Amino acid sequence: MATNDQGDLDDLFSDYLVECDEHLTGARSLLLSLESNPGGARREQLDGLFRNFHTLKGLSGIAGVPGAEHVAHHLEEYLGEIRKGAAQLTAAGVNVLVDGIKALEAVIAAHRDHQPQPEIATLTARVKSLLSARTESAGKPPGAVHESQATDRGMAGVPPDKLEAIRVALREGLHAWRVTFVPSATRAERGLTIGSVRERLRAAGEIIVAEPIVIPGAGITFAFLVTSGNADFPAEFTGDGFTVTPYLLPDTVPVPEPVASTMALAPKNVVRVDLARLDDLMRTVGELVISRARLDDALERVARSLSPAEWRELEETNQTVERQLRDLREGVMRVRLVSVRDVFTRMRFVVRDLVRETGEEIDLHLTGEDTEIDKFVVERLADPLLHLVRNAISHGLESAAERVANGKPARGRMDLRATAAGGAVVIEVEDDGRGIDPERVFARARANGLVPPGGWSDPSAVLDLVCSPGFSTRDTIDRVSGRGVGMDVVRRAVEELGGTLDMRTRPGRGTRFIARLPLTLAIADALIVAVGSQTYAAPQTAVREVVMVEPGAITALENNELLRHHGGVLPLLRLNDLFSAPRPAGSFVALVVGEGSQTVALAADRVLGLREIVVRQLTDPLVQVPGLAGATELGDGRAILILDAVGLIRYARTRNRSL
Amino acid sequence: MATSEPYILFELVGTPYAVPSSVVQRMEMIEHVTPVPNAPSYVDGLVFSRGRVVPAVNLRRRFGFSAAEYDAKTRLIVVTHEQRTVGLIVDSAREFMTIPVDAIQPPPEGLAGTSGNYLSGIARVADRVILILDVAEVLNHGGGQFPTGEDPKA
Numbered sequence: 074m075a076t077n078d079q080g081d082l083d084d085l086f087s088d089y090l091v092e093c094d095e096h097l098t099g100a101r102s103l104l105l106s107l108e109s110n111p112g113g114a115r116r117e118q119l120d121g122l123f124r125n126f127h128t129l130k131g132l133s134g135i136a137g138v139p140g141a142e143h144v145a146h147h148l149e150e151y152l153g154e155i156r157k158g159a160a161q162l163t164a165a166g167v168n169v170l171v172d173g174i175k176a177l178e179a180v181i182a183a184h185r186d187h188q189p190q191p192e193i194a195t196l197t198a199r200v201k202s203l204l205s206a207r208t209e210s211a212g213k214p215p216g217a218v219h220e221s222q223a224t225d226r227g228m229a230g231v232p233p234d235k236l237e238a239i240r241v242a243l244r245e246g247l248h249a250w251r252v253t254f255v256p257s258a259t260r261a262e263r264g265l266t267i268g269s270v271r272e273r274l275r276a277a278g279e280i281i282v283a284e285p286i287v288i289p290g291a292g293i294t295f296a297f298l299v300t301s302g303n304a305d306f307p308a309e310f311t312g313d314g315f316t317v318t319p320y321l322l323p324d325t326v327p328v329p330e331p332v333a334s335t336m337a338l339a340p341k342n343v344v345r346v347d348l349a350r351l352d353d354l355m356r357t358v359g360e361l362v363i364s365r366a367r368l369d370d371a372l373e374r375v376a377r378s379l380s381p382a383e384w385r386e387l388e389e390t391n392q393t394v395e396r397q398l399r400d401l402r403e404g405v406m407r408v409r410l411v412s413v414r415d416v417f418t419r420m421r422f423v424v425r426d427l428v429r430e431t432g433e434e435i436d437l438h439l440t441g442e443d444t445e446i447d448k449f450v451v452e453r454l455a456d457p458l459l460h461l462v463r464n465a466i467s468h469g470l471e472s473a474a475e476r477v478a479n480g481k482p483a484r485g486r487m488d489l490r491a492t493a494a495g496g497a498v499v500i501e502v503e504d505d506g507r508g509i510d511p512e513r514v515f516a517r518a519r520a521n522g523l524v525p526p527g528g529w530s531d532p533s534a535v536l537d538l539v540c541s542p543g544f545s546t547r548d549t550i551d552r553v554s555g556r557g558v559g560m561d562v563v564r565r566a567v568e569e570l571g572g573t574l575d576m577r578t579r580p581g582r583g584t585r586f587i588a589r590l591p592l593t594l595a596i597a598d599a600l601i602v603a604v605g606s607q608t609y610a611a612p613q614t615a616v617r618e619v620v621m622v623e624p625g626a627i628t629a630l631e632n633n634e635l636l637r638h639h640g641g642v643l644p645l646l647r648l649n650d651l652f653s654a655p656r657p658a659g660s661f662v663a664l665v666v667g668e669g670s671q672t673v674a675l676a677a678d679r680v681l682g683l684r685e686i687v688v689r690q691l692t693d694p695l696v697q698v699p700g701l702a703g704a705t706e707l708g709d710g711r712a713i714l715i716l717d718a719v720g721l722i723r724y725a726r727t728r729n730r731s732l
Numbered sequence: 733m734a735t736s737e738p739y740i741l742f743e744l745v746g747t748p749y750a751v752p753s754s755v756v757q758r759m760e761m762i763e764h765v766t767p768v769p770n771a772p773s774y775v776d777g778l779v780f781s782r783g784r785v786v787p788a789v790n791l792r793r794r795f796g797f798s799a800a801e802y803d804a805k806t807r808l809i810v811v812t813h814e815q816r817t818v819g820l821i822v823d824s825a826r827e828f829m830t831i832p833v834d835a836i837q838p839p840p841e842g843l844a845g846t847s848g849n850y851l852s853g854i855a856r857v858a859d860r861v862i863l864i865l866d867v868a869e870v871l872n873h874g875g876g877q878f879p880t881g882e883d884p885k886a
Contacts, residue, residue, distance in 0.1 A: 607767065652769035693816055695787040695871075696778060698770045704778055704785040711764040712778040712785050 086185070089136040091345070093129060093181055097174055100125040102418050104171055105425075111162045114155075119162070122170070123152040129177060140180040140190045147200040148173045154204060169199050171422075231298065235281050240322060242279070242300035249320040250278075250306055252297045253286075260314055267295055277301050277309055348448055351409055358402050359687035365398055366684070366708030399685075410445035410592075413491045413500070416455050417442045420462050420489055427466045434473060434484040435466060444491035446498045450570050450590055454500070457566040460559040461502040461586050462487070469506035469584055479581065481505065497572075497614050498592055503585035509578040511535045518544070526727045533670055533726075536576045540564040571612075571702065573719055575668060589668075599686045599715065600664065601707070602677040605654025608713050609677070610686050610705055611664055615718035617672075618665040619680060636663060636674045646725040647676040648716075651700065666718040673722045688715060699724050736832040741862065742809060742825035745797050749822075750831065750855065751865045757810040757817065758782075759825055762802045779819055781810060788819040794870060795850065813867050820870070829862075831855050836864060 103122050107114050130145035148170060154160040179191045231239075239249050254270050274280050278301025286294045298320055303309075307317040372391055376384055417439050424437045446454070470476075470485035477483050490501040515529065518538045525534035538544055542561040563586075567574045572590035591597070591614060599610040600619065620638065627645060628635045634645040645663065649656045663674040686705040691697060702717035739750035740759070760781060765788055767777040774793035778785050788808060792799050800806075805824040810817060836853040852866035 689785045691778075691785065693787045693818060695775050695789065695818065696768050696771050698768055700770075701768070704766070704780075706780045706785075709764075710780055712766040712780040714766065714768065714778070 086136060089132055089138075090181070090185065092132055093141075093177070096125040096129050096132075097178060098415050098418065100170075100174055101422060104167055104174070105418065105421055107162065108164075108167050108171075108425075111164050111167050114162045116156075119152060119156050123149060123156055126152060126173075133181075138181060138184045140184070140193055141177050144173060144176050144180060144193050144196060147197045151200050151203055160204070163203075166203055169196070169203060171425075172196055173200070231282055235298070236322065238281050239298065239300060239320070242281075243322070247278075247300045247302050248304065248306060249281075249322075250299050250301065251318050251320040252299055252310060253316045254295045254297075255314040256293065256295070257314060265313055270295070273310075274299050277303055277306055346408070348409075351405070351448075354405050355409070358398075358405050361398055362402065362685055362687055363706055363708050365394060368394075370708060406447075406592075409448050411448050411451055412443050412445050413451060413454070413498075414442040416451060416458060417489055417491070419455060420458060423459060423462050424466065424487065427463065431466065433466065433470060435470060436484050436486050438486065438488045439490075440488065441491035441493075444493050444498055446491075446590065446592060450498075450592075453566060453570055454590070457563040457588065458489075458500070458502065460563045462489070464559070465502060465504040465506065465584070469504040469508075471507050475507075493592070494589075498590050500588045500590065501585055503583060505583040508580040508582055508584055509535060509539070509576075510580045514538050526723065531670070531726065535578070536574070539576070540574070568719055573668070575671075597686055597688055599684060599705075601681040601684050601713070602648075602662065602664070603679050603681055604648045604652055604677045607652065607654065608681065608711075609648070609716050610684070610713050611666075611675075611716045611718070612686075612688075612702070613683065615666050615716075616664045617667075620663050620665065620674070621660055622663050622674075622676065623660050638665070638674065643672055643674040644725055645674045645676055646721060649676065649678070651721075651724070667722045671722050671726075673725050675716070675718075675721060686713075686715070735834070736830045738828065738830050739862075739864070740809065740825060741827035741829050742807065742822040744791055744795065744823050747863060748860065749863045749865050750829065751809065751811065751820075751867060753828065755811045755813055755867050757812050760808045760810065760819075761804075762806045762808050762821065765802075765821075776821060779808060781808070781819065784817065786810060786817055786819045788821055789870065790821045791870070792821075792823075811867055811871075813871055816871060818871055829857070831857060831862070831864075839863075 100122055103118055103125070107118060126145045126149040130142050130149055133139070133141035133145060151160070151166065151169070155162050155166075160166075173196060176191070176193050176196045180193060182188075183190050243249060252274065254267070256265070256267055260266075271280070271283070274297055278299045280297055280299055282296075282298040284296050286296055299306075310317050368391065372387060379387070421437060421439070424435060427433075428435050465487055466485075470487070471479070471481075473483040476485065486505045488501065488503040490499075490503070492499050492501075511534075514535050515538070518525070518541075521544065523538055523541050523544065525531055525537045528534065531537070540560045540563070544560065564574045567588045567590065570590050572588055575587040575589070576584065577587070578584040591612075598613040600613060600616055602609050602611060620636075622636060626637050628637070628642070634647070635642040636645045643663075643665065647656065648654075657678045661676055661678055662680050663676050665672060665674055667673050684707060686707070688703050688705060690703045691701060700717055700721045701714050702720070703715045704712045705715055706712055738753040740753050740756050741748055741750050743749070758781075760779075763779070765777040765779055768775060768787075771777070771787075774790050776788045776790045776793075779788050780786075790799055800823065802821075807822055807825040808819040809822060809825055810819045835857055836855045838853055839851040840854070850866050850869045851863050852869075853864040855862045855864055
């Protein structure tokens with residue numbers, strides 16, 4: 074056990090990690106929005122970035138991560154110069170900032186994992202060179218900066234009707250000038266006052282806008298926008314406190330509105346909560362659900378000894394409690410939900426980096442970033458998504474030349490989608506690349522001595538093989554087969570979250586991976602079924618249909634049984650056999666689970682009801698049995714096993730093959 | 733210096749055993765045990781104990797004895813070891829005893845029977861011989877499936 078001090082330090086450090094993550098994510102999304110148009114950076118975007126790095130610097134100082142403090146300091150300094158107007162944000166600058174974020178992540182991760190600090194000197198040198206480039210180009214005397222500040226201010230906020238007047242004048246062949254005049258006592262003595270200047274300007278052209286500008290510490294300046302047909306206009310107003318510059322209409326094309334800026338910068342009314350505390354809350358809610366079920370049973374028992382009026386009152390109260398409990402449960406669950414936006418944004422970065430490495434051109438389309446999913450799930454989603462996105466780019470999408478040769482647009486397209494579907498969230502990663510050729514996958518599997526668990530003719534064989542641990546090791550062959558390393562990791566991660574991974578591919582057209590994940594893990598609605606003398610729970614999200622089966626509806630095929638269903642047949646897996654229980658004598662029920670080619674009918678004796686269950690994982694190796702996802706309790710102190718549809722389907726297919 | 737340690741005593745097929753009370757979370761009467769299909773034969777199933785689902789190991793089966801029906805004396809000893817929580821089903825358990833460290837000897841070499849593998853020592857206390865349970869070994873999944881050199885039918 075750690076001592077209390079150590080515990081406090083750990084808490085502090087995990088807080089630090091959480092905060093760093095927040096600021097790095099914020100900085101990242103700002104940079105993404107600036108990348109396409111660094112010159113058009115708006116004040117609040119620069120401020121946001123500056124704040125992110127400034128905070129990271131401070132936090133790292135407190136947490137004792139000097140490397141991160143150092144990097145953040147340099148990035149902050151660079152942004153400070155840009156904010157002061159002493160430097161321009163350039164594309165190169167954005168790149169350095171992006172690499173800076175990566176360096177910060179690497180330094181912080183190394184510190185967390187007690188690894189030696191990665192090299193940061195190159196990065197800080199790059200920031201420094203950005204800063205020195207600034208001082209060379211800014212060779213103007215300080216006064217020039219000052220004056221241009223003044224004229225810039227004069228330019229701001231020209232009303233649209235005035236702009237239109239200038240536009241008309243320009244169209245008529247006139248010129249537009251911005252004139253500033255700085256009055257002074259000596260100039261006034263010589264008759265150069267604002268009044269006389271105005272007269273002279275009117276004589277030379279037409280004053281569209283006149284505006285006094287007060288510069289603190291530098292007195293007052295007047296700015297005019299003047300249209301004139303006189304090409305020698307500037308010559309008439311030289312010296313004597315005049316500055317004349319050609320006036321350029323502001324770009325009529327609006328600066329593209331950065332997508333993420335409001336998201337990252339809007340002040341948020343947010344309380345950060347430790348996930349462990351939410352877990353505690355969720356556990357208490359789970360216990361309430363069980364207590365209520367117990368209350369339900371007790372009410373059933375006493376029903377007969379009560380008067381109808383008493384009974385009605387109790388029953389109404391009970392139903393109110395049930396409704397309120399459901400609200401409470403949903404409320405707590407909602408607190409745990411976060412949008413997938415951060416994870417998706419991270420993928421944008423991954424794509425950006427890989428595109429730079431490979432030189433391929435890819436359009437990434439994100440849909441449904443606001444889709445919410447349990448925090449626990451989101452955290453475990455990043456790695457599998459990363460694998461899928463990487464694979465799609467490095468193996469799925471072809472080179473531009475190859476694409477054009479095949480009659481496709483030169484730019485590859487990748488889609489990242491999230492959609493909510495009932496109690497589940499579906500995440501899809503799709504590319505329009507070369508697709509996966511089953512024959513090549515099979516050839517490679519044979520060469521590696523791999524056999525798909527469901528046999529070669531199984532429609533899921535390709536996915537099974539691609540997701541086998543030893544499937545891909547060498548790059549050249551990965552490219553040919555269309556998918557690379559890590560698919561076994563992806564599938565395992567998705568299934569550990571209680572989800573399923575599916576794949577659709579068309580050779581030459583592209584590949585789509587579909588991960589279906591439960592919205593939340595703790596509480597679920599489940600069908601309670603009887604198998605022999607035992608009771609099992611089947612999560613409702615996994616069960617697509619319940620059918621009554623007459624013994625005659627089954628076709629025996631060697632050792633397999635097939636159930637006629639909707640004009641097709643489904644493999645029937647008898648839970649009775651699997652769990653060593655006697656088979657039912659007459660008709661029985663079958664739960665249809667799984668999707669597409671993986672659909673299986675699970676035979677049980679009968680359905681006892683639909684209940685809300687609190688899912689408890691079975692983590693102990695003694696009771697880790699294929700086909701079981703966990704256990705629950707229905708209020709009577711008895712543990713009930715929860716069926717794992719994915720595990721059962723896999724078991725059924727393995728068994729069918731071996732028979 | 734720790735010279736003695738508290739133990740919980742339990743009985744299995746007429747023999748007294750001891751388990752360090754530091755690893756025991758609680759003792760319970762056996763109520764409902766839900767069988768887990770395809771689990772190891774010595775796992776009677778799952779019990780729901782204080783809001784947790786706990787696997788229940790039948791120590792008789794684990795030690796190679798024939799199983800007995802549960803009765804009023806049957807107890808579930810819930811132990812924690814390396815973050816795992818497991819219940820041990822024993823014939824009876826009621827005593828609490830402090831055993832001096834120097835009363836415990838290592839189990840003799842070539843101790844007959846499967847249970848010999850699950851002992852960390854043997855204690856002699858006032859003419860009683862008490863077998864000290866090695867909890868780590870009992871919870872070791874699959875430990876009994878590998879040849880360990882003992883003759884099961886000695």
